[in-house]
Structure formats: structure tokens, C-alpha cells
Amino acid sequence: xxxxxxxxxxxxxxxxxxxxxxxxxxxxxxxxxxxxxxxxxxxxxxxxxxxxxxxxxxxxxxxxxxxxxxxxxxxxxxxxxxxxxxxxxxxxxxxxxxxxxxxxxxxxxxxxxxxxxxxxxxxxxxxxxxxxxxxxxxxxxxxxxxxxxxxxxxxxxxxxxxxxxxxxxxxxxxxxxxxxxxxxxxxxxxxxxxxxxxxxxxxxxxxxxxxxxxxxxxxxxxxxxxxxxxxxxxxxxxxxxxxxxxxxxxxxxxxxxxxxxxxxxxxxxxxxxxxxxxxxxxxxxxxxxxxxxxxxxxxxxxxxxxxxxxxxxx
Amino acid sequence: xxxxxxxxxxxxxxxxxxxxxxxxxxxxxxxxxxxxxxxxxxxxxxxxxxxxxxxxxxxxxxxxxxxxxxxxxxxxxxxxxxxxxxxxxxxxxxxxxxxxxxxxxxxxxxxxxxxxxxxxxxxxxxxxxxxxxxxxxxxxxxxxxxxxxxxxxxxxxxxxxxxxxxxxxxxxxxxxxxxxxxxxxxxxxxxxxxxxxxxxxxxxxxxxxxxxxxxxxxxxxxxxxxxxxxxxxxxxxxxxxxxxxxxxxxxxxxxxxxxxxxxxxxxxxxxxxxxxxxxxxxxxxxxxxxxxxxxxxxxxxxxxxxxxxxxxxxxxxxxxxxxxxxxxxxxxxxxxxxxxxxxxxxxxxxxxxxxxxxxxxxxxxxxxxxxxxxxxxxxxxxxxxxxxxxxxxxxxxxxxxxxxxxxxxxxxxxxxxxxxxxxxxxxxxxxxxxxxxxxxxxxxxxxxx
Numbered sequence: 001x002x003x004x005x006x007x008x009x010x011x012x013x014x015x016x017x018x019x020x021x022x023x024x025x026x027x028x029x030x031x032x033x034x035x036x037x038x039x040x041x042x043x044x045x046x047x048x049x050x051x052x053x054x055x056x057x058x059x060x061x062x063x064x065x066x067x068x069x070x071x072x073x074x075x076x077x078x079x080x081x082x083x084x085x086x087x088x089x090x091x092x093x094x095x096x097x098x099x100x101x102x103x104x105x106x107x108x109x110x111x112x113x114x115x116x117x118x119x120x121x122x123x124x125x126x127x128x129x130x131x132x133x134x135x136x137x138x139x140x141x142x143x144x145x146x147x148x149x150x151x152x153x154x155x156x157x158x159x160x161x162x163x164x165x166x167x168x169x170x171x172x173x174x175x176x177x178x179x180x181x182x183x184x185x186x187x188x189x190x191x192x193x194x195x196x197x198x199x200x201x202x203x204x205x206x207x208x209x210x211x212x213x214x215x216x217x218x219x220x221x222x223x224x225x226x227x228x229x230x231x232x233x234x235x236x237x238x239x240x241x242x243x244x245x246x247x248x249x250x251x252x253x254x255x256x257x258x259x260x261x262x263x264x265x266x267x268x269x270x271x272x273x274x275x276x277x278x279x280x281x282x283x284x285x286x287x288x289x290x291x292x293x294x295x296x297x298x299x300x301x302x303x304x305x306x307x308x309x310x311x312x313x314x
Numbered sequence: 315x316x317x318x319x320x321x322x323x324x325x326x327x328x329x330x331x332x333x334x335x336x337x338x339x340x341x342x343x344x345x346x347x348x349x350x351x352x353x354x355x356x357x358x359x360x361x362x363x364x365x366x367x368x369x370x371x372x373x374x375x376x377x378x379x380x381x382x383x384x385x386x387x388x389x390x391x392x393x394x395x396x397x398x399x400x401x402x403x404x405x406x407x408x409x410x411x412x413x414x415x416x417x418x419x420x421x422x423x424x425x426x427x428x429x430x431x432x433x434x435x436x437x438x439x440x441x442x443x444x445x446x447x448x449x450x451x452x453x454x455x456x457x458x459x460x461x462x463x464x465x466x467x468x469x470x471x472x473x474x475x476x477x478x479x480x481x482x483x484x485x486x487x488x489x490x491x492x493x494x495x496x497x498x499x500x501x502x503x504x505x506x507x508x509x510x511x512x513x514x515x516x517x518x519x520x521x522x523x524x525x526x527x528x529x530x531x532x533x534x535x536x537x538x539x540x541x542x543x544x545x546x547x548x549x550x551x552x553x554x555x556x557x558x559x560x561x562x563x564x565x566x567x568x569x570x571x572x573x574x575x576x577x578x579x580x581x582x583x584x585x586x587x588x589x590x591x592x593x594x595x596x597x598x599x600x601x602x603x604x605x606x607x608x609x610x611x612x613x614x615x616x617x618x619x620x621x622x623x624x625x626x627x628x629x630x631x632x633x634x635x636x637x638x639x640x641x642x643x644x645x646x647x648x649x650x651x652x653x654x655x656x657x658x659x660x661x662x663x664x665x666x667x668x669x670x671x672x673x674x675x676x677x678x679x680x681x682x683x684x685x686x687x688x689x690x691x692x693x694x695x696x697x698x699x700x701x702x703x704x705x706x707x708x709x710x711x712x713x714x715x716x717x718x719x720x721x722x723x724x725x726x727x728x729x730x731x732x733x734x735x736x737x738x739x740x741x742x743x744x745x746x747x748x749x750x751x752x753x754x755x756x757x758x759x760x761x762x763x
Contacts, residue, residue, distance in 0.1 A: 216627065223397075272616075282594070286627075
């Protein structure tokens with residue numbers, strides 16, 4: 001008797017969310033099956049690979065392996081953005097507004113927004129603006145960004161329990177996407193989406209960030225919360241969780257100790273560049289398998305390999 | 315999954331003799347159903363019931379062990395599709411291939427790197443466990459010599475891979491005490507290799523033709539011959555297809571109790587990618603999605619270390635947080651004038667806080683208090699990181715003998731305990747540190763006793 005594989009029954013579907021405008025706008029989400037389970041359900045859009053850039057020169061913060069590919073553009077965010085798109089094939093750009101951090105440079109909001117605007121104007125791919133998770137400062141920065149880039153359908157992140165009213169309203173007013181961000185918890189993710197709905201944010205304009213933990217630093221929590229969100233969305237008709245997911249992978253992985261140790265400091269850990277790239281790629285692979293629709297990466301080699309991985313899996 | 319406690323109870327003697335260790339047959343039945351007891355504990359169960367229960371209560375994915383001694387790898391025995399449903403129990407064994415047509419230096423390099431790439435993390439040893447010994451020439455003598463060299467030189471488990479029944483027979487007979495995995499029975503040689511595996515009492519891999527039907531045909535034939543310890547290679551090498559198969563195999567075994575696919579699987583990542591980096595991504599895919607043995611073309615620290623972390627993360631019990639040991643951790647060679655910080659023993663907190671202190675390059679003492687794996691905020695809310703518990707820990711842990719100053723830095727999220735803590739630690743100043751670990755270096759760089 002031939003083997004009859006049993007099929008998972010799916011009763012829900014992840015919503016499609018369009019990031020950006022124009023020819024290079026990107027549609028994410030839409031899947032009606034578990035990640036890469038195209039053998040038993042529809043997955044209309046492959047997951048996308050975003051690249052991160054910083055709005056300030058990261059020379060002091062980044063290790064040699066991360067700086068090398070961008071060494072000519074690190075001080076010029078617009079040039080850096082262009083390089084990511086034209087040379088390294090970024091499908092989406094994530095601008096980390098590190099310069100706004102009140103514990104570091106604390107650059108004023110309108111200056112930060114001006115830099116973001118220059119980046120947005122320099123590229124045609126969709127842009128995600130990722131703040132510093134300080135409610136007061138992010139609110140100031142995101143409001144300014146939202147206004148300066150009206151109608152560009154940027155995704156503003158992280159929008160948290162403590163600032164969703166302010167940033168959510170800015171997204172509503174100037175036509176941007178909300179990245180609904182909650183600390184590794186299915187119910188909190190759901191609750192924030194309900195609150196955003198009450199505020200008037202359309203579910204076509206919400207992406208979930210359930211918080212990313214890097215490899216060795218809480219990856220398993222992010223992995224399981226994503227699997228649970230996708231399960232609830234696709235098999236339990238939890239319509240408040242039927243939103244695409246973004247994972248800010250590069251930023252998490254590259255701040256871990258082991259991604260930055262040099263060959264002199266840790267000869268037993270092998271080649272530092274390849275090790276860090278693999279730490280980034282493996283985190284991305286796991287979160288893609290768990291349900292991420294967008295993974296944000298730092299190193300061009302990671303981008304290349306993860307794009308190859310997605311292609312082979314689709 | 316399997317029979318319910320009540321269904322099992324009906325098959326038991328119902329005498330409530332208590333000889334199994336629990337007072338009633340019903341309680342014993344419940345333990346059997348949840349996998350907490352073994353049927354052998356009941357001296358009076360009938361043969362018929364035994365047979366029925368054995369087939370019904372056998373784990374849906376056959377647990378088996380490859381290799382012996384400290385590198386023995388236990389695989390199979392998994393009970394869930396998603397780790398959050400319970401936990402994944404047996405982490406996959408990682409192997410690299412050595413071949414009889416490979417030069418000595420290359421083989422030696424792999425053996426050396428196997429031994430060197432061993433790391434301690436939260437009290438666990440991270441390392442690879444196995445070698446695939448590949449027969450490239452059909453020469454049994456060469457094959458056995460290589461397998462012995464690797465086994466004697468490293469203690470690693472072995473996967474004996476050859477197309478020749480004679481070579482496998484010679485090698486498995488010679489090395490049977492090492493409990494190698496014999497690779498692999500195909501439609502063409504299943505009878506001979508089945509007999510061999512039975513005679514030497516070693517696990518046997520089956521290799522299908524890229525269909526699950528072919529795999530089921532092989533395992534049914536071999537279980538019919540009395541073999542139990544089988545490992546599945548579907549024969550597919552295309553990433554997308556292998557992924558689909560791994561899902562379907564796990565699902566068939568767990569959801570449908572389909573015995574012919576109820577075996578651990580082996581992934582030949584080395585045959586599925588063009589370089590070690592991409593092989594490592596294949597390996598990561600199947601660490602998460604149901605591979606039980608994963609073979610790479612080489613051992614290199616830059617690939618192994620991330621894979622070890624991945625395996626550790628995926629196979630961590632989601633119900634039990636990983637913890638760091640309670641105690642004093644000296645970082646950057648501290649002395650009697652170095653700052654003293656205290657935090658909880660949730661492993662992530664420990665990693666992040668110690669990482670930040672290390673990155674600051676400021677010599678410091680980090681005191682880690684046992685909070686049963688809870689993070690600072692949760693432990694504080696649960697009363698496990700209170701003025702009293704922190705005070706008593708600081709008083710007893712011995713840090714007072716290591717420093718001359720009397721200042722303790724506590725996490726910003728636990729600011730509320732400072733008053734009570736000052737009472738517990740008379741004469742000490744409690745300094746409230748930052749809420750986020752990333753701000754620790756800033757504090758330490760300007761810290762004065």
C-alpha cells in the first residue's frame with residue numbers, strides 16, 4: 001500500500017502588506033501554509049531579505065568583518081543605502097536610527113528625520129525605520145520622519161505598548177506601516193494589534209515584530225513565539241495575528257560577543273568573518289523556518305546566502 | 315498518541331497488588347500512558363496484553379544509540395512537531411566525512427579540529443560526536459584501517475558508509491563493539507545488510523530512491539527480519555524536497571503512528587551544497603526540522619560553533635530556562651578595588667551582562683544569584699530577587715573578602731529593593747545600575763570605589 005502523507009489543514013491566511021510605493025514596492029505575507037510548506041498550501045510571496053544601514057557612522061561600534069564591505073560609505077548613509085540596493089541586492093532597507101539614542105549621540109529628532117529622508121530619496125526600495133526603543137525619543141523621531149516622508153509607506157518600528165498611540169497616529173496621518181512590537185509573547189503581540197485596530201490602524205498596515213533574539217542569545221524564544229503566532233494565525237483563525245513578521249536579525253547577532261571576537265582573541269572559534277556571517281545566517285534560517293516574512297541582515301555575504309537559501313526552499 | 319490510561323487499564327490484571335511500585339493498576343496504567351513507567355514492572359501482565367501494549371506503547375519514533383562511551387549519540391524518541399508543544403529531546407549528532415581516498419594529513423586535520431572544537435557553555439559541553447567513514451575504493455583493509463584510526467584517535471562514533479556488502483561486513487564485524495551505524499541498505503542489498511546488522515547488533519541505515527514509499531518498503535522488510543534500530547535516508551538531496559520529506563516523516567510517525575516511518579533520519583548536508591558555509595545552512599535547517607544525524611564535509615570551528623549554539627537553542631527545554639551557576643564571576647581580572655555587580659541567574663541575563671562587562675574591559679566582579687532561571691524583573695516580581703535574598707547571597711558568597719570597598723551595583727529594574735538591601739548589608743552603599751545591560755560599560759568606565 002502506498003504511503004499517504006497526512007496534510008495539515010489550514011483555516012487562515014497571513015494578510016498581504018505592501019511596503020513602499022511605486023515599481024519597487026514589495027508585498028509581504030499572504031501565505032496560507034506553514035513556512036516553506038508549499039507542498040500543502042499556497043505561499044504567494046517568498047520571504048524578503050532586507051539590509052540594515054545606520055544613520056550614523058558605526059566605525060566605533062562595528063567589528064572589522066562587518067565594516068569591510070561598506071568601508072567607503074559608512075559615513076554617508078545615502079551612499080551606503082544605494083550600495084546595498086545596487087551592489088548587494090537589498091529588497092528592503094532598514095535604517096537604524098542609532099544617532100537618536102538618548103544614551104549616546106542623542107541627535108535631535110528633526111536632524112535624524114532629515115537623514116532618513118535623504119536615504120528614502122536615494123533609493124527606490126521600501127524603507128523600514130527602526131528606532132532605539134526609547135518611547136519618548138522614538139515618538140519624536142518617528143513623528144518627524146512620518147511627516148517628512150508623507151505617503152511613502154515606510155514601516156516605522158518598533159511601535160510598542162508605551163508609544164503605539166503616538167507613533168500609530170503618525171502612521172495613520174501620513175500613510176505609513178506600523179511595526180507592532182512586543183516582547184516575545186503571543187498574547188502581548190495580539191493585544192497590541194487589537195489596540196492598534198482600536199486606534200484605527202488598518203490591518204493591511206501592520207507588520208509584527210515579536211522581538212528577535214540572536215543565535216545563542218535567546219534565539220529559541222523568538223523561534224518558538226513565531227511558530228506559535230503562525231500556528232494561531234493559520235490553524236486557529238486568530239485573525240489579530242494574521243500579520244506578516246519582520247525579524248531584525250543583523251542588529252541582534254552582530255552585537256553578541258562571539259560575532260565580534262577576533263582571531264587573536266578567540267583562535268579556538270575559527271575564522272571570525274565566516275563565523276559571524278554564519279551566526280547571522282543561521283539565525284535568519286531558523287527565523288525564516290519559524291515564520292518570518294522579512295529578515296534584516298547586515299553582511300552582504302549573508303544576504304547572498306540567505307537569498308540562495310530562500311530560492312532553494314521555494 | 316498511543317493508548318489512553320483507561321485503554322491500558324483494561325489490559326492489566328486489575329489486582330492492585332502494588333508490586334509495580336504504585337498502589338493501583340489504574341495509577342500504573344496512567345503512568346504507562348504518559349511514558350513514566352515501563353510495562354516490565356508488572357509481573358502479572360498476560361502475554362497477549364504485553365504484545366498489544368508493546369506495539370501500541372512503543373515510542374512513535376524509535377530511540378536508538380550510535381557509538382559507545384562518552385561520544386555515544388542517542389537519537390529518535392521525539393514526541394512533538396513543534397518544540398513549544400513540549401520539547402525536543404535528543405539533539406542531532408553532527409558528523410564529518412573522511413574517505414579512504416583522502417590523504418592522511420587531511421584526515422588528521424579533521425580529527426584534530428574535532429578534538430579542538432569543544433566549548434563549555436552554561437555547564438554544557440558543546441562538541442561534535444561522529445565521523446562518517448566513506449569507502450571510496452572497495453578495499454576493506456583500507457576502510458577498516460581508516461575507521462580504526464578515526465575511532466581510536468578521537469573516540470567519536472562511526473557511520474560506516476560503503477556500496478559494498480563485503481566491505482561493510484568486514485568492517486562491521488571488526489568494529490561491532492563500537493556500535494557503528496551501517497550505511498546503507500537499499501532495495502538491492504537489504505537482505506544481506508539486514509542479516510549483517512542483526513548478526514553484529516548494530517543500527518542500520520536504509521537509503522530510499524527519493525520516495526517515501528521506497529523507504530517504507532525497506533523498513534517494513536527489515537523490521538520483518540527482526541531489526542529494530544533503523545535510520546532513514548530518503549535518498550533525496552534537493553533542499554526543498556528533503557525539507558518536505560522530513561516534515562511528512564515526522565508527521566506520519568507522530569500523528570498517524572505510521573510505523574514504517576517511525577525512525578530517526580540522517581541528512582547528508584555534504585551532498586546538498588557546494589561549500590561548507592551552505593552546508594552549515596542545510597545543517598541548521600535540519601537541526602530545527604527533524605534531522606537526527608547530520609553529515610558535513612568537514613569540521614571547521616567557524617561552522618561548528620554556530621551550529622552547536624543552534625542545536626543548543628533548538629533543543630533547550632522551553633519549560634525550563636537555562637541557568638548560570640550561582641557564584642562570583644571575576645571578569646577582566648578584577649582586584650580589591652574593582653566594582654561589584656549583582657544580577658540573576660537566567661542564562662541570557664548572565665550572557666548579556668557578562669558580555670557587556672567584558673566588552674567594557676573594566677575589571678569587575680559579577681555576582682550571580684540563583685533566581686531559578688528567572689530574569690531580573692520576573693524574579694523581583696516573584697520575590698526571588700528581594701533585598702533579603704540578595705543581601706543574604708552577598709553576605710555569604712564571599713565577595714566581601716575580595717574587595718576593600720563597600721559598594722554594590724544592582725540592576726536598574728530592581729531599584730525597588732535598594733532600601734531593604736541596605737538594611738541587610740549594613741555599612742554598604744547600594745548603587746542603582748542601568749536598566750539595560752548595554753549601558754553597563756558607560757557606568758563602569760567612570761566608576762570609582
